[in-house]
Amino acid sequence: MRIIDCFGSSRPVYSFEFLPPKTEDGVRTLFATIEELAGLHPSFVSVTYGAGGSTRALTIDLVARIKRETALEAMAHLTCVGHSAVELGCILDELQARGIENVLPLRGDPPRGETRFIPPADGFAYAQELVRFVRPRYSFCLAGACYPEGHLECPDKDEDLRHLAEKASSGVDFLITQLFFDPQDYFRFVERARTAGIEQPIVPGIMPVTNVAQIERFTQMCGATIPPALQEQLDAARDDEEAVIATGIAWATEQCQALLAGGAPGIHFYTLNRSRATRTIFLNLQSSDDAGTRRHADAATGPALSASPPPRVSPAQRRGLTP
Numbered sequence: 001m002r003i004i005d006c007f008g009s010s011r012p013v014y015s016f017e018f019l020p021p022k023t024e025d026g027v028r029t030l031f032a033t034i035e036e037l038a039g040l041h042p043s044f045v046s047v048t049y050g051a052g053g054s055t056r057a058l059t060i061d062l063v064a065r066i067k068r069e070t071a072l073e074a075m076a077h078l079t080c081v082g083h084s085a086v087e088l089g090c091i092l093d094e095l096q097a098r099g100i101e102n103v104l105p106l107r108g109d110p111p112r113g114e115t116r117f118i119p120p121a122d123g124f125a126y127a128q129e130l131v132r133f134v135r136p137r138y139s140f141c142l143a144g145a146c147y148p149e150g151h152l153e154c155p156d157k158d159e160d161l162r163h164l165a166e167k168a169s170s171g172v173d174f175l176i177t178q179l180f181f182d183p184q185d186y187f188r189f190v191e192r193a194r195t196a197g198i199e200q201p202i203v204p205g206i207m208p209v210t211n212v213a214q215i216e217r218f219t220q221m222c223g224a225t226i227p228p229a230l231q232e233q234l235d236a237a238r239d240d241e242e243a244v245i246a247t248g249i250a251w252a253t254e255q256c257q258a259l260l261a262g263g264a265p266g267i268h269f270y271t272l273n274r275s276r277a278t279r280t281i282f283l284n285l286q287s288s289d290d291a292g293t294r295r296h297a298d299a300a301t302g303p304a305l306s307a308s309p310p311p312r313v314s315p316a317q318r319r320g321l322t323p
């Protein structure tokens, strides 16, 4: 199934992102997570491509196995790092031969310790070049990455958006954002993207905080901002693992509710291969959906770019204790 066909119905497009594990044990744990999350009936799941192309075979095998052994649709990420155009063509041929219909073409990050991305010999410098390579040769549904707070390497946000518009018009079907924590960043970004002529659905990417040091590292690496209110809550909970998880669940629940109420077409969860936080947030969303959040959004006219205040969650939900 092409993922783009999931958009446009009244049900939000929910998706879960996984990382390919490097050990057999890791694969077993991941499949347990996938089985748990499959019961939530996401629209699709996706599997990342390791830095430096290190997980090439793992990514393809995992996506093919998810499609073969579960009822889930799965998307393979693919980066330009370390590959010539010919090699990328071979990988795309294999994806196609194994029945994979959805691909997220990315540029990838510079290798550790380097600040600039050096394009591989006979390879591509930007994701848009990979999109332009794929589009006329293959029938994949293509996603693209985007950055509500701007991409770190391009301080001029207007220029960054121009590059995104070029990538989108090269043949991307829908976009998924980098992680962020303030719904207003998403709404402002969508408004700017629409003004720049980007018409594709833009799915917010949400990472529930489960570990303070880890999220501080991630946000530093990708240029996302932890809002002061969240930072304060995390600082208070820092040494208490359960309190951190509960804080992360409560924040992400309210964030997702605000995003969906304001017109976001779905939510892409960065699961880090763990199910608990994502599952709790997802169930929180379903219960608030039953309470009318989605109906409220559906009743709104137009793309609803102005954020409604986030609906409240109960104290028990806040702690992630009840669906």
Ligand code: FAD
Binding pocket: 047, 048, 049, 050, 051, 052, 077, 078, 079, 105, 106, 107, 108, 109, 110, 125, 126, 127, 128, 144, 145, 146, 151, 152, 153, 154, 159, 160, 161, 163, 164, 167, 176, 177, 178, 179, 205
């Ligand atoms: P691009 O769209 O190419 O943009 C990169 C930079 O180049 C931006 O600053 C942009 O403004 C600039 N640029 C673009 N076109 C031009 C141009 N023509 N001229 C000048 N400058 C230009 N990384 C992985 O290694 N594996 C993964 O599986 C993975 N999955 C991801 C999934 C999502 C949803 C997201 C948001 C990110 C993911 N990443 C992954 C991280 C991603 O590889 C990095 O953020 C990387 O730095 C940029 O990739 P991109 O595809 O967005 O690049």
